[in-house]
Amino acid sequence: MTTSIIGFPRIGENRELKFNTEKYWRNEITEDDLQTAAKDLRAKHWQLLKYAGIDEIPSNDFSFFDTTLDTAYLFNIVPDAVKQLNLSQLDRYFALARGYQGDKGDIKALPMKKWFNTNYHYLVPQFYEDTDIKLSDTKIFDEYQEAKDAGIQTRPVIVGPFTLLSLSEFHDSKPEAFVDKLVAAYQGVFEKLAAQGAEWIQLDEPELVKDVIGESYDLFKKVYQDLLKNKAGLKVLIQTYFGDVRDVYEDLIDLPVEGIGLDFHEGRKTLELVKSGFPDDKILYAGVVNGKNIWRNHYEDTINLLKSLPVKNLVISTSCSLLHVPFTIENEEFPEEIKQHFAFAKEKLSELVELQAILDGKDKDAEARNKKLFEKPRVTENPKVHERVAALNDDSFVRHPSLEQRAEIQKKEFNLPLLPTTTIGSFPQTKEVKRTRAQFRKHEISQEEYDKFIAGHIDEWLKWQEDIGLDVLVHGEFERNDMVEYFGQNLEGYLFSKNGWVQSYGTRGVKPPIIWGDVARDKPITVKWSKYAQSKTDKLVKGMLTGPVTILNWSFPREDISQRESTIQIALAIQDEVLDLEKNGIKIIQIDEAALREKLPLRKTDWYSEYLDWAVPAFRLVHSKVKPTTQIHTHMCYSEFTDIIPAIQNMDADVISFEASRSNLEILDALQQEHFKLQVGPGVYDIHSPRIPSVDEIKNTIHKIIEKVPEGKVWINPDCGLKTRGVKEAKASVENLTQAAKEVRAEVKEEL
Template sequence: MTTSIIGFPRIGENRELKFNTEKYWRHQLTAEQLQQAAHDLRVKHWQLIKEAGIDGIPSNDFSFFDTTLDTATLFNVVPAAVKTLDLSSLDRYFALARGYQGDHGDIKALPMKKWYNTNYHYLVPQFTATTRVKLVGTKIFDEYQEARDAGIQTRPVIVGPFTFLSLSEFHDCQPADFVTDLVAAYQAVFAKLAAQGAEWIQLDEPELVKDVTGKRRELFTAIYDQLLAAKSGLKVLVQTYFGDVRDVYTDLIHLPIEGLGLDFHEGRQTAQLVQSGFPADKTLFAGVVNGKNIWRNHYAQTLALFKTLPVQHLVISTSCSLLHVPFTVANEDFPDQVKQHFAFATEKLGELTDLQASLTDPATPALARNQALFAQPRVQPNPQVHDRIAKLTADSFVRHPALAQRAQIQQAEFHLPLLPTTTIGSFPQTREVKRTRARFRKHEISQADYDHFIGEHIKEWLKWQEDIGLDVLVHGEFERNDMVEYFGQHLDGYLFSQNGWVQSYGTRGVKPPIIWGDVARKRPITVKWSTFAQRQTTKLVKGMLTGPVTILNWSFPREDISQRESTIQIALAIQDEVLDLERNGIKIIQIDEAALREKLPLRQSDWYSEYLDWAVPAFRLVHSQVKPETQIHTHMCYSEFTDIIPAIQDLDADVISFEASRSNLEILDALQKEHFQLQVGPGVYDIHSPRIPSVAEITTTIHQILEKVPEQKVWINPDCGLKTRGITEAKASVEHLTAAAQAVRAELTAKGD
């Protein structure tokens, strides 16, 4: 029995990759300096993993932005417009990831979507009829050689061909058109790695845990029948995660591969599948250490599972890549009685070796310590929270009157123009804002000085919004560090790490809070600054909240109670905040559910029974008690919504804004097909790119929206908050948005006259 991991956090213990990459973007580092920093980071991580006693060490799980994008560039799946940019290969890569606007051209970034049921995002490869798939890159070979030069034998990792095709978009072509060339390109990778001395290759195929039937199953078998005909002597590990492979388990165990990686944490049927039979000539890479949460593994339960598996060759592994958890608990200042319950990425390496030792020697001290940890209850329940939940009725989740009647009441109340303009909520979090917030947290400035600073920022940005003619304003959220962490800090039941950063996309990191116990609101959270902002203007200012499902999904959840129960607790806490805002004169309240789809089961048959049947009512619980004239907005960002339109409508908000710019407004067709009733604000430009859209570009987008959605139901807004953008680009883009909306509004008014 040996140990392995699927992948490791790439951003670094102290987010070195983020800071160095952003310095490169600001021209404060050369390309050579950035590449050297990345090399040093990779070697450091390989050595750490080796010294922890892990036998199977991956390489090529590192990326400057995203491994799916790395795979696309490796195989020449790059738009022609980017190939012809007179830029270095590194800068063309970043142009694909972030967009490019400069002397050499104007390129939009690739579409970006959520990576399965996580808060990580991937870049969507684009195939056209002129795409010529072939091996053109060297990254996977270069990084394998780096490890060899450091004295470490690694297992190169790459997104598998079935997943790669499944995650891509095809324009005037289809996946089957590229199977032969893609297989040849993968086989070329096999041959070159074998020549370098590699023993294994890991093909990541998380797509296999989704519904794989009919033509999808035919595509999978067609790819692997051809691919495995020439392995060049490499041992092949097909690695899956985020669920079980019930549709193709029989196909997988009969493939001529040497290893199969299965998820025993999220894979509800994984144990049952393996217990039905596993080939003696294959190695099972058993994903038993949870790669997506920070709680300690319960060794006794895991060891009991191993005893039920009829497997001759076993590798103890993680359920998925460790990039989804922070780097190390060692950098945290939790009390020991708290810290002992946590295992971040580095500590999970130790859990793997503990399990390995405990399998051969049940008397190991590590097993005894773990048994003692789980022998005592971790937290005491909050009786007030449980009593409140027990008193909920069916009507607690229903808002009155119905949507259409509310829309009439709200229009009479607000008198908003056609195509009302707004932003999603946050404005740029400058260094000055972050520094001042940090100084206040460290008690270096007084409450009065801090309040003055925040108040002046709010007034400055309110005036700018008024000056450019926005219709519904926001206060900018300058007092908030993160849309989930900020709320968690005002709720009982939450803990917060100091350095628990996890990559979300590119150099963007998030620091998910930890749900430690029962959740309840301690005091009003947003009322102070929302009401302050509303007093500064005669225009409407939105109250800005984060919804219960997103708070849960962007936290590290408890494992001792159900996610449904945790979410209802959070929903009641946010309901208290909604009603306080309403009582204090806030007439439009936005409750963001950016992550609603994130935890949607990957199998469609499980969507309602395992998730939507409680997630949607939890959102309704938050706003069910407000008055008809209070307008409830919600926002959803980078994800795929077209297949859950009925559930989104069932949220019963009044207005929904969502990402649409990077997905070419595809969701509008689904809204039209489903006769969507809510007012909608499809994002008219991409805030995750630094490029500034022109007035003409946004005008064209608005006209495209109006071809699909009645003008009376359309709001005009960016596709997400602006906290990550610089002031210059944020202001210019929103000014262009406002000008475009006003121009189209004038056109519509003229037609009406």
């Protein structure tokens, strides 16, 4: 019995990678400085894994931005415009991730989408007819050699060819056209690693837990039939996660590979599949320690599961990469009676080692301690919350009157121009804003001083919005640290870590709150500053809220009740906030559901029966009681929404804004095809890049939008909130957006 993990957090215990990378982007350190910091961080993590007792340690799970991007870069899957930039290898890599605008060129960043059912984002590789696949980078080999030189034999990790092809976008071509060259490139990786002394390679194939049927199944068969003809003497682990492999299990266990990694946490049929038979000549990497949540493993249940497996060769592993949980509980200040229930990444290493020891009959104390932890309930229930949930009926989830009737009422109420302009909500969170919030949190400044600072920022940005001619304003959210954490801090039932950062994309980290008990709201959360902002202008100011599904999906959820029940509790709390905003004169309320798709089952057959049938009604519950004159907006970003348009329409908001620019406005065809009734605001520029779009560029985007959506139903807005951008680039971009909308508005009126 041995232990392994699929991957480890790369941002560092204290987010060292984030801070050093951002220093490099600001030209405060050199590329050599950044590479040295990254090398030191990798060495530290390998040593940590070794001394924790993990037997099989991965390498190349590190990345400066994203491992899917790393894989594309390794194989020269890079647009010609980026290859031609007169920049270093690393800067060309960052140009793909962030875009580039300068005297050496003007490059848009690659599209960015959610990584399966997580809050991590990957960069979408782009294949063109003339894409020349070949080895063009050395990262995977360099990092293996670093570990080897440090005396640690690692298992290099890379995104598998089937998943790489399945997640990519193809222009004037199809995946099948690239199989031969891609297979040859992967075999080239095998040969170089084998020559360096590697024994194993891990091919991450999470795409295999989705519906692998038809052309997808044929692609999988073709790729692996060819790939495994030449392994160069390496042992191959095909690693899956986030679900089960029911469509390809028989094919998978027949492949000439040495290891197969399966998820026993999210894979509902994994145990059943393995019990149907598993080859004696292969090693099962059993993902039994949850890599996506932070609760302690229940040893008794896990050991019973492992003992039930009819498997000769077994490795105990995590259900997925530990990238999705914080680094360690050691840096937290929770009381011990709470702390003992949590296992972050470092603690999960100990869980693996303890499980191994218990199975080997060597650690009865660990087994006894764990058993005692689960003997009594953790949560104190709130009877009032349960009474509210029990009192709900079908009409609780329906808003009256109909969408069409509300649209006419609101048109008269607001008298907005054609193509109304707005932003998604937040404005730049400058160092001054963050410092002042921290000072207030540490009681270094008074409530009066803090309120004066926030009010001053709101005043300044309201005036700027009025000056440039935005139609619907926002207060900027300067009082908020994070769109979920802020609400959690003001709701009963939540806990907050001090350093529980998790990578979302690139250097962007989030600190998910922990749902500890029943959720309720005992006081207004956002009313104070929304009411203040509205009092300072004659223009409409949006109230800004986060929706219940996103709050649930971007938190670490409870495991003792269903996600549906937890989400309904949150929805009732946010409903109270919506009604308070309405009572205080806020006529437009945006309820963001950025993460609606995040927990969508990976198999389409489960979409409605296991998720959308409660997630969509939970959103409707939030706004079901508002007046017809109150306009409800929602926002969604960085996921694929084209295939759930009917469900989105069923949310019954009045206006929805989508991320659209990085995905080339592909959602417009789906909206047109489904005869979408809601007003829409497809993002007209990408805020996750520092690049500033020109007026003409935005005008062209607006024209593309109104070719497919009637201009009377279109709003003009950025892709997402502006909190991560600098002041200069945020203002310049929104000013160009506003000017572009005015010019297109005039052109449309002339045509009419």
